[in-house]
Amino acid sequence: MGIFTFEDESTSTVAPAKLYKALVADANIIIPKAVEAIQSVENVEGNGGPGTIKKLTFIEDGETKYVLHKIEEIDEANLGYNYSIVGGVGLPDTVEKITFETKLVEGVNGGSIGKVTIKIETKGDAKPNEQEGKAAKARGDAFFKAIETYLSAHPDYN
Numbered sequence: 001m002g003i004f005t006f007e008d009e010s011t012s013t014v015a016p017a018k019l020y021k022a023l024v025a026d027a028n029i030i031i032p033k034a035v036e037a038i039q040s041v042e043n044v045e046g047n048g049g050p051g052t053i054k055k056l057t058f059i060e061d062g063e064t065k066y067v068l069h070k071i072e073e074i075d076e077a078n079l080g081y082n083y084s085i086v087g088g089v090g091l092p093d094t095v096e097k098i099t100f101e102t103k104l105v106e107g108v109n110g111g112s113i114g115k116v117t118i119k120i121e122t123k124g125d126a127k128p129n130e131q132e133g134k135a136a137k138a139r140g141d142a143f144f145k146a147i148e149t150y151l152s153a154h155p156d157y158n
Contacts, residue, residue, distance in 0.1 A: 016104040016112040020079045034150030079104040094126035
């Protein structure tokens, strides 16, 4: 098994606390409204805290698919949220687990900087597929921007 680590940052015009609330506390409601492809987000196990399994159902290439996220840690005081992909189409056959460690910090002009560390644990001596990594980054960036766009279009959201 190998562990491969990647880091990335995204910027947003939305304040960190507001963005965090939408992405963490209100995720089951906001994400399907903000991201066109996502049909639903539901807790299939747990109460929303660490250990909770969330199922994100979405449409891709005309097919209904899903991915399972396990909440590893919620750090409201520091706007941190860590989760792993533990099932569904988001987990390639060569990968045991993908963990995301995320944190929002103050950006310029009241906006945010989203920082993420991605850890990919592969099976055996497999190496991550570079194309899959680029595609995952593109999906993550698009997701982040979709939430930002939704919040900007709904200034009354608190």
